[in-house]
Amino acid sequence: MKNKHIYTAFLFGAFLFWGCSEEDDIFAVPFVPEVVQGTPPPVNYTSGTADFSTYVAVGNSLTAGFSDNALFIRGQATSFPNIMAQQFALAGGGDFSQPLMNDDLGGLLLGGNEIADTRLIFDAANQVPVNISGDPTTEVSNVLSGPFNNMGVPGAKSYHLLANGYGNVAGVAAGLANPYFARMASSPNASVMEDAMAQNPTFFSLWIGSNDILGYAVSGGSGEDHNFTGNLDAATYAGNDITNAGVFAQVYNGLLATLTAGGAEGIVANLPNVTDAPYFTTVPHAPLDPTNPNFGPQIPTLNTVFGAMNQVFAFLGVPERSVVFSENSASAVVIRDETLTDLSVQIAQVLNADPNFPLFVQQFGLPPQAAPLVANLFGAAYGQVRQATAEDLLVLPSRNVIGGINQDSFAFLQSQGLSPELAAQFSAEGITYALDDQWVLIPSEQTAIVDATVAFNTTIAAAAEQFDLAFFDANAFLNTVATTGVPIQSIDNPALITADFVTGGAFSLDGVHPSPRGYAVAANQMIGIINDKYGSNLPEVDPVEFTGLYLN
Secondary structure (H helix, E strand, O other), X not given: OXXXXXXXXXXXXXXXXXXXXXXXXXXXXOOOOOOOOOOOOOOXXXXXXXXXXXXXXXXXXXXXXXXXXXXXXXXXXXXHHHHHHHHXXXXXXXXXXXXXXXXXXXXXXXXXXXXXXXXXXXXXXXXXXEEOOOOOOXXXXXXXXXXXXXXXXXXXXXXXXHOOOOOOHHHOOOOOOOHHHHOOOOOOOOOHHHHHHOOOOOEEEEEOOOHHHHXXXXXXXXXXXXXXXXXXXXXXXXXXXXXXXXXXXXXXXXXXXXXXXXXXXXXXXXXXXXXXXXXXXXXXOOOEOOOOOOOHHHHHHHHHHHHHHHHHHHHXXXXXXXXXXXXXXXXXXXXXOOOOOOOHHHHHHHHHHOXXXXXXXXXXXXXXXXXXXXXXXXXXXXXXXXXXXOOOEEOHHHHHOOOOEOHHHHHHHHHOOOOHHHHHHOOEEXXXXXXXXXXXXXXXXXXXXXXXXXXXXXXXXXXXXXOOOEEEOHHHHHHHHHHOXXXXXXXXXXXXXXXXXXXXXXXOOOOOOEOHHHHHHHHHHHHHHHHHHHOOOOOOOOHHHOOOOXXX
16 A cells, blocks of 8 residues: 655646747847737836846745645646746746656655655546556655755745755655655755755745644644744654744744845745635535435434434433434534543443343344443444534545444454444444544634634735735635636636636645646736736736646
8 A cells, every 4th residue: 555645734847838929939039020010019028126037936835836636747837936937037037947856647755665645637437536557756865956946845834944954865754854855955954945045036935834734624633733942843843733823923034034135025925724625625514325325225223323322412411412314315424523522431321221221232133241331332432423514624535434444443343342244334434433533624623724824824914014025815815716716817718717626627636736727827816916016017827728637
């Protein structure tokens, strides 16, 4: 089985050129051509007060061009910094180098062992994303020779940009270093910011902070806030926690102070609310279809089992925890909610005190003497459960889990003396076995995400004003994509991009990162903001020329 790499959480060798127009070709010729009647003269693109000669992009996977759950050459070609650099070149921008992967498969090797999967493609026959076939060829220990203008590092949190040793190949296996930065760092002890600033940027983009929240979000809220210790060693900040707002503010303002120290201009982007992405909006809270032959016939038995539990819930004063599956419409999954009072002991006590419970147990082929054991098992299994509501968000991978057998539960129940058949019946994910925390964002976890996003974005907006930089409100933009969609002004094919999974055009198959078309639209947004801020007149690209979904 392939190892899943820890870096996402959260596009870019054959490059995808976006249609150099006939006007641009003419402009490249060192003399003024004859203007044909009815043909507009070539545009004299200018940079305004900005200097695009050395553009350096700093950030995480969104800057690197990550999409379809991988980094690969075609994706890197359509990273938003590479798109913008092509436009900057029309007004004095210089070369733009990227730490290209070895192939279009994606995935990573460390010492010849696969540590990150290949990219996702859409299996049209089965209507699901699957990993593209083939073996990765990008070996992390084969360090590239820089410098690189694209300093986007997939998986990086804000403070990782300052961490010396974050690109040390020797630390990758232990999770102390980032494999993507390891293959591009100038030295094992270099930091991302040191390598960025070594290029003396005249213009920069900074889009960082998503991973400071995303790890918590994509893990179903498995994490907590950090308290800043003053140590920026990468090993100090591991796990899925949300970065402390004070830490983020300190780090972010320090990043901008460094980037602007030499007089560089730039653009910064704030953070979208990650729960607007299809990773959190695709799987409904009620996916259990009574017409499914693997589920529907089981409903009467399930309601008999949970009927006994519902009586216990009512007796304990928590009838809202009752579980009922409908025979006529889709039913909500059963989830574990850690904010609920744990009633495991009380449930077992009530069942053990019920003289009819031994008879109930016998319907499963167990002897009446097994009643105390079953009571304790029921208490442990259902002490903090409820059915999901529309306020709960199921993460995208949960759709591959719901209805399957939880192997840990299956093994445990057999160890307690249950037959394999009975152990399987009580280990059905989201049905008889409550979905664990990693698969669901409950309302309190969503609140933590929103609060962090608001706090981080307040910091970013204030810093953009303090350092007098162009500011892209990515939060508002993604909200529009998710709610109404955003029309694309295309020369030949006007279109609308939305946040719908697979069909919307804005997001790739990982449900978090943009598609090439999504990145192109984001680049256009930034180009327009740069023009307004610095008086340049850079042209936008045609997003329709960028795919919304790779078919191979």
